[in-house]
Amino acid sequence: MGFIEKLKREFSFFRGNFLILVVSWILMDFVNELPGTYYPDYVINLGGTPTILGIISAVSFLALALVQFPGGYLADKYGRRWLISSLTFGVAISYIFYAVAPSWHFILIGALFANLCLLYQPALNALFADSLPPEKRGMGFSIVNLIMSVSTTPAPLIAMFLVATYGPVLGMRIAYTIVTVFFFAAAIIRLKLKESMRNVEKLNLMDTVRSIPQSLREGINVWRKVPRSTFYLFLSRLVLGSSFAMCQPLFQVYAFYVLQIGGQPNPALSPQEDPALQTARIYWGYLMIATVICMIIFSFPVGKLIDKIGRKKPLILAGILLIPGTLLFIYGNYLTLYICFPIVGLAQLLMFSSFQALFADLVTQDKRGKATGSMNFFSYIFMAVGGLAGGILYDRVSPQFPFLLIPILAVISTLIVYFYVHEPKPEEREL
Numbered sequence: 001m002g003f004i005e006k007l008k009r010e011f012s013f014f015r016g017n018f019l020i021l022v023v024s025w026i027l028m029d030f031v032n033e034l035p036g037t038y039y040p041d042y043v044i045n046l047g048g049t050p051t052i053l054g055i056i057s058a059v060s061f062l063a064l065a066l067v068q069f070p071g072g073y074l075a076d077k078y079g080r081r082w083l084i085s086s087l088t089f090g091v092a093i094s095y096i097f098y099a100v101a102p103s104w105h106f107i108l109i110g111a112l113f114a115n116l117c118l119l120y121q122p123a124l125n126a127l128f129a130d131s132l133p134p135e136k137r138g139m140g141f142s143i144v145n146l147i148m149s150v151s152t153t154p155a156p157l158i159a160m161f162l163v164a165t166y167g168p169v170l171g172m173r174i175a176y177t178i179v180t181v182f183f184f185a186a187a188i189i190r191l192k193l194k195e196s197m198r199n200v201e202k203l204n205l206m207d208t209v210r211s212i213p214q215s216l217r218e219g220i221n222v223w224r225k226v227p228r229s230t231f232y233l234f235l236s237r238l239v240l241g242s243s244f245a246m247c248q249p250l251f252q253v254y255a256f257y258v259l260q261i262g263g264q265p266n267p268a269l270s271p272q273e274d275p276a277l278q279t280a281r282i283y284w285g286y287l288m289i290a291t292v293i294c295m296i297i298f299s300f301p302v303g304k305l306i307d308k309i310g311r312k313k314p315l316i317l318a319g320i321l322l323i324p325g326t327l328l329f330i331y332g333n334y335l336t337l338y339i340c341f342p343i344v345g346l347a348q349l350l351m352f353s354s355f356q357a358l359f360a361d362l363v364t365q366d367k368r369g370k371a372t373g374s375m376n377f378f379s380y381i382f383m384a385v386g387g388l389a390g391g392i393l394y395d396r397v398s399p400q401f402p403f404l405l406i407p408i409l410a411v412i413s414t415l416i417v418y419f420y421v422h423e424p425k426p427e428e429r430e431l
Contacts, residue, residue, distance in 0.1 A: 018131040020193055021124075024088075024186040031182040033155030034175040035098065037288050038163055038281060040252040042172040045271050048104040053249040054391020056108050061245060061384035063115035065377050068122060069219040072373020075123035076366065081195045083120040084127065088190050090117030092183035099176035122373040127193070129360040129368055156292065160285030168272055168281065219374035222367055230362045232420035234375045236413040237355060238382050240319070243409040245383035246390030246402045251329070256280045258399045261334040287337055294342035295349060302349050311358035312423040318350035319414030323407040330403045361424050 035042065043053055074083060094117065097110030162171035223231050255261050262280025271277055306314050321343055328340035363371045390402040 016131065017127060017193055020189060021128055021131070024189045027182045027186040027189070030155055031175075031179040033288075033292075034159045034162075034178060035172050037156045037159035037285060038168065038172060038252070040249050041168055041256070041271070041277075041281065043104050043107055043249075044253070045168050046101060046104040046107065048107075049391075050250060050253055050394040051391040052104055053253070054388045054394075056104070056111050057245060057249055057387030057391070058384040059108060060111045060115045061380040061387055063112050064118055064121070065380035065384065067116060067119035068373040068375075068377035068380065069216050070373075071119045072122035072126075072219055072369040072371070072376075073214065074119075075126050075369035075373070079195045080123040080127040080130070080369075081193045083123040085187070085190045085193055087117045087120040088187035089184070090114075092180055092187055095176050095180040095183060099173050099180060122369050122376060125356075125372045126365075126368040129356075130365055156285045156288035160282060163281050163285075164278075219370050219377065222370040222374055225367060226364075226371055227362050227422075227424075229420070229422045230359065230371065232416055233355065233358060233362070234378075236315075236416040236421070237375070238379055239409050239416070240322075240351070240413040241379050242382040242386035243406045244386075246386035246393075247406060249387070250390055250394055250399075250402060252284060253394075254329075254399055254403070255284065255334075255337065259333060259337075261337070283334060287334075287341060290338055291341040291345055295345050298342075298346050298349055302346075302353055306350075306354050306357055310423050311354040311361065312417065312421060314350045314354040315358065315417050315421075316414055318347040318354070319410045319417070321347035321350070322410040326403055326406040326410075330400050358421075358423060 040053055043056065048056075071083070091114050094110045094114035097106045097113065101107050101110070159171075159175060162174050165171065166174060256277060257265060260276070260280075261283050262278070263276035265271075265274050265276045302314070325340045325343035325347060328336050328343070332340060359371075359375075360368070393402045
């Protein structure tokens, strides 16, 4: 078999719904990283604080939690396509609030609306799993990470240009306007998706409303119908996900104001005018570009590793890597950030790809929507608590404290996987 034939065989799954989702993700992920590069700084400039960042994070996750059970139920009963293709337009509309925000309150409204529209998330996860053959799941999830990492490579550079040229507020307004346009384009592309469920019922809005209590019951009862390892896999994610939610909005704030990567900020000046913060924004942009490049390099080997040695070992390795990566950030400086961010990025890549592949291996197609919705519901509740706690702990206890919880919870999560999660053999993987 020649090289071209081998390549075609290796990537034969790259078609249909998988291809459509990847193209839409490229558009969405690229523009998300534009304002995402400086999102915490934008909220601070609009009058926010670390606690406000925590509140926005908590509201976002609570909104996500509320739609998970009905989202999973609707995905398994009425199909995946209509949820995904229609509600992506709603997410696009939500970014208008970010673009015109005169204060952080508008960011809160936009975040709430966007996350309610993510009612389609269980359907999206289920459709993606439906589109991959079992033997290619590790590669498939990793390839998505690779492609999206490549697509986001220019984003920090463009964000840095916008902020440096137009300032930290106007530059971000331009970035969010671009996000809105690209998300509408992605929503149009997703109209081409095809339903992956064999038997779906015709949508009835009144039945949908009445189905909410039933969706809650089925979302909880689904854990009795899946392998026991699935529950412990979910529990490990619950532990680690809450720690990341606690710190995710605070990395940039900590780097700017505690590590002082651009110099010591002057409290007498506004964040928009402070030269030290202006320098920090430039340095942060370079750091994000370097991190994205490392993620691109890691993506393909990680996918091959997961399909070759299994899902469980990479999941354990991810938890171990988080310990030195986080400690290097807490007690580091600007130069050590170029070491710790790739380590944490590799850990997240291993975690995402191996978790998704193992979850798809364990759960059958007809239960993936409900299991995903249930898992996401409880995950987002814990992440909401974590997000709120992170901002409060940062302001009231110490800036280091939320970050110190990551390695502690990483150890707990890794032990759960090691002792209680049993990986099925290749021939036992669910379709």
